[in-house]
Amino acid sequence: MKIEDLDEPTQGISSPEDRGRLPAEAIAEAETETREAYYRQPENPRTGHWKGPLALSLLVIAGYIVLAPPPWLARSPLPEVSIEERRRGVAVAIQLQARQIEVFQARHGR
Numbered sequence: 001m002k003i004e005d006l007d008e009p010t011q012g013i014s015s016p017e018d019r020g021r022l023p024a025e026a027i028a029e030a031e032t033e034t035r036e037a038y039y040r041q042p043e044n045p046r047t048g049h050w051k052g053p054l055a056l057s058l059l060v061i062a063g064y065i066v067l068a069p070p071p072w073l074a075r076s077p078l079p080e081v082s083i084e085e086r087r088r089g090v091a092v093a094i095q096l097q098a099r100q101i102e103v104f105q106a107r108h109g110r
Contacts, residue, residue, distance in 0.1 A: 065073065104110075
C-alpha cells in the first residue's frame with residue numbers, strides 16, 4: 001500500500017504538510033516569547049531589595065544565639081538515671097520482646 005492509495009484527507013483532519021508546519025510554528029512562537037521574557041524589565045526595579053537586609057538580620061540573630069545563648073534558651077540538664085532504674089528498664093524491654101515472640105509463635109504455629 002502506498003500513500004497515494006489512501007483516501008483524500010477529509011475536512012478537519014490534518015494533512016502531512018500541516019503536521020510538519022504546526023510544530024515548527026509552535027517552536028518559533030515559543031522562542032520569540034522566551035526571547036521577549038529574557039529582555040523584559042520588571043515594572044518596579046526595587047522588587048526584592050528587602051531580601052538582603054532580612055538575610056543579614058537573620059544571620060546576626062543566629063550568630064547571637066550560637067555564640068551567646070540567652071538565658072531563656074538555655075536547656076536544663078537531663079536528670080540522671082540510676083543504675084537500678086536502667087536495669088529495671090532493660091528487664092521490662094526483654095519481657096516485652098519475649099511476649100511478642102510468644103504471640104508470633106502462637107499465631108504462626110512455630
